[in-house]
Amino acid sequence: MDKIKVGIVGAGYIGGVHASVLARDERVRLTAVHDTIPERAQQLSRATGAEVTRTAEELLERVDAVYVTTPNTRHTELAASAARAGRHVFCEKPLATSLDGARAVLAAAGGARGVFQVGHNRRFAPVYARLRRMIREEGAAPHSAHVKMNRGELVSPEWVGDPEVTGGFLYETTIHMFDMLRFLFGEVARLDAVGSAHEYPETDDFSVLLRFESGVHASMCSSADASWLFPFERVEVFCHHRTIVTREMESLTDSSGLEGRHTTHSVHQLSKEEKWGYAQEDRAFIDSIITGAPALVTAEDGYKAVELVDACYGAVRSGEPWLGTRN
Amino acid sequence: MDKIKVGIVGAGYIGGVHASVLARDERVRLTAVHDTIPERAQQLSRATGAEVTRTAEELLERVDAVYVTTPNTRHTELAASAARAGRHVFCEKPLATSLDGARAVLAAAGGARGVFQVGHNRRFAPVYARLRRMIREEGAAPHSAHVKMNRGELVSPEWVGDPEVTGGFLYETTIHMFDMLRFLFGEVARLDAVGSAHEYPETDDFSVLLRFESGVHASMCSSADASWLFPFERVEVFCHHRTIVTREMESLTDSSGLEGRHTTHSVHQLSKEEKWGYAQEDRAFIDSIITGAPALVTAEDGYKAVELVDACYGAVRSGEPWLGTRN
């Protein structure tokens, strides 16, 4: 079989991560790369042998599949046009940085003939994949969750504190957790939130209260002005006489019964690409292209995560809860 | 000086803890003990040399100061009548198990000539005392907090799952944390809460969103149907590029700056009485009796904690937020 020709639009850190994963996949060939900053494209080209194209359009013409790994605020347009052009699209999260943008991409993806996958990598991270399995297949019956999704700062990399680039802190980091909570507990029925601004030119600190249609409820915080105290990302799930805790994508602890016993599964020895699910999500994307199986993270999933971010910003602004889409 | 004569009404576990602390205080003499279950009173009497009285009233006549350490639902009446009788009163938390009850005790304490202290021991626990000092005196400027206050079960001791005894789970355990949050961040301006019931005959699991008048906001969970995974009580405070975390009353970790450095203060070597602040609160109570200094945890504090518990139950029932007392 011919190798799948893949192009990357956006040659920054995460573009490099995918390039490096794809380099080990015999089924694909990285043939083209584009970035609005030519030096960055050149650099990725040198490391991979892919050709630099002058424009994103030119890249689309040369490939079967495209990774959209630009800054967040440029995803919408690129992902939509790639989908319309019939390419298989791997769009990094967030799908868009506004509800309208997300709707537009969702529409484009809906009518497209290629695979469309969104980069919510955490779903593939072994720690979270196991947690999902415990809840959805192995009978852990959660009644509530306590969730932290912090970033220490909005300083490094330098663009991370610029909402023009990220779309806002929630679109950059916290959106992962909103997707994860849907993945674990289903649709959100109601969301209350408080936010505050401090050292950065945007609202950087959120306390959130969530009710899910499943009856699960959750308390969540997400601060971008804290420190890098491990774990900065943690999900604690409470079930009948059972607590399950994930610490970042490093370990999962399951404590069942009342005897003070717990079992920890650590992925300490995996590479970061595997710990964080990058390797697995790329493999799944190529699998879908080859087998025609539906994408494991759909444009709909991407849309729903954007919706929750939007709802959170809305609740902070209005002081009123968001009541879901069924009300 | 004559020793202060102290009586204990309620000879269960916590009564025994105070008895044992007081036994080492040269300034007091434990002279009387009462319990509705005579054997329990006898047992504490044997261990302490205090005399058993037939009734609580009889005990009040023989002492200068009384510890009210009965089941929660009996605090109101005993504490109020002891205050009215002019005795110094140490009333275990909760002050009452209803807002009306709390109001009654507050009124009685207000007109009384003795010291009235409420048993919110955590304020004296070295871990929390340090956290308060960092916030109130040493310039840590928190913007938000993420708070867990779980119990693994409502099984042991056997009465803990009986709301007729405890007044409800929030009155038994979580009230400590409501008091602590006021102690740390000031008055609550708004409180949203979701609750759910599972294996126990009461609402046993809460997710709470708090706004303080100070601008601080917090996400909090409190589940009584989880497990005993350490820490089951944890406060994480987020400040500018700083995170401060307490784990139960065992340690405090301060992580400042962006270099991944943190300092932990552990009280591993202290006795439980000192770790949990029991020794210190009893000393403070006796100090106040002797010096006439105001109690460090007032009836007003006790009332406010009850008010927050009541607000939380109310918000769960109504689905509407509690808007504080200034609105």
Add this chain to the structure above:
Amino acid sequence: MDKIKVGIVGAGYIGGVHASVLARDERVRLTAVHDTIPERAQQLSRATGAEVTRTAEELLERVDAVYVTTPNTRHTELAASAARAGRHVFCEKPLATSLDGARAVLAAAGGARGVFQVGHNRRFAPVYARLRRMIREEGAAPHSAHVKMNRGELVSPEWVGDPEVTGGFLYETTIHMFDMLRFLFGEVARLDAVGSAHEYPETDDFSVLLRFESGVHASMCSSADASWLFPFERVEVFCHHRTIVTREMESLTDSSGLEGRHTTHSVHQLSKEEKWGYAQEDRAFIDSIITGAPALVTAEDGYKAVELVDACYGAVRSGEPWLGTRN
């Protein structure tokens, strides 16, 4: 049945611990207490209702069983004479602070008609009891161990740095670990050691290499000039693709297989008396008195622990290994 009359010789901290455990045992009555410092005896008397005797001899006449809880250097004489007097004897560790002393007590205990138990409480601590069970009954087949038994300082309590009182640091704290290693791995075949002296007027820091007759080998450290960094006492046991670790008497972690999984059993919720095995060893002692069953920690065990401490000091002095007693 008449209650067993128990006396305590030595009213310091550990005497108080046993008194408090025995107070809850319906089968015994604490009737007499003695200490060379009368105030100390008075204090324990007040807390327990036991009578103070003027001499240890007088105490022996009044009791069925005696706890020898004096400073280490006085154990020998008291334990031997109590055994010869036909009393049941619970002798705190160390049995003696010299090989000759230990031999003398062993001889006295050998001919006695009462129970003779040595206070190596760690054997009863749930964490160590479980480790022993895993090794001796459940097939964990250790090939080596890495062992730390530190104390942070020789400052508090004040007598702890005085070899006239303790017999030397190894007799005070480390002897527990020598007994534990025998308990877990059997007799020692060879012991090499290096020691050094620093801030205290005795050798306070030891590195030890042990070979057991079972083929197990171990590397061990024991420093009395370090800090109180948890855990200061830790046993790591290596088996085929398996590691078992105890941290003080707080938890045991079992890590089996190569997938980075481990299970931790924590005794966080037990009282110190149970965590440390004091409650269990006292119960076992009374059991033996009543049923006639042999003591679970014999004078022979006590002797062997003293022998290892003596061997360790000898190896440090001579620079030559101790070759066990079978060579």
Add this chain to the structure above:
Amino acid sequence: MDKIKVGIVGAGYIGGVHASVLARDERVRLTAVHDTIPERAQQLSRATGAEVTRTAEELLERVDAVYVTTPNTRHTELAASAARAGRHVFCEKPLATSLDGARAVLAAAGGARGVFQVGHNRRFAPVYARLRRMIREEGAAPHSAHVKMNRGELVSPEWVGDPEVTGGFLYETTIHMFDMLRFLFGEVARLDAVGSAHEYPETDDFSVLLRFESGVHASMCSSADASWLFPFERVEVFCHHRTIVTREMESLTDSSGLEGRHTTHSVHQLSKEEKWGYAQEDRAFIDSIITGAPALVTAEDGYKAVELVDACYGAVRSGEPWLGTRN
């Protein structure tokens, strides 16, 4: 300036690590690669653009500097001939897998005009570099150490259990720690060791007792048949009322004083290349080539580490201690 032409002999995992670090160093160009397995060389060639040479000799002719990253048992010959050929040599640890071999390389390096650096990367790992600085420059005055250097298994990669390839377990993994202990505490004056064999066809488990000329002493274990329980590599250093602990190359904890306080420095956020010192050692090697400064890890250092491994195997075989080279 012309870029330094670098070749890599041995295109396995560690060769790839260095290639990837060097790819980001503007001062060098990776021009040639050789491996006895041609496919492996081709693979590294594709990822880097370096040319594949048919023989190691051919490679030497084309480069200024060579990385010897072959299996351990082939280091000696290649490193010696590269040094004799006047090339700058970065020789992975171990320098050799026998004392004779190490002597031969040491001699070759001694007369050579190029830089000769040995790959004891841990010296550059931030965690160990900090520990060294604390000891050598900042006044931490250690008196003893407790050291663990385990591997969970000799299964993966598959050659790791073949002494024909590794030279023996101690040459593969534990040699890092022998070098580290010299780096921290100076020359070893006496080494006792016990070893045992279990599931693997070599001695895979060691308990070691070390005396340093500085007076420091250490107890050490190194097992290759355990599990992957974190941390599998740990150094605990005891000073006056102070304990310093490293956990792998992840964090360093400093606990000073008697108040139960400790500060932890975590490098959680660094890439593995920096955590493990690979990036820094490669930079240092290129620095030395350019500036003429002496290598930071010399052939002498490499020799001394081999000497300690050889001493350890000798002590296990003979049952007699190794008495250093000054006796």
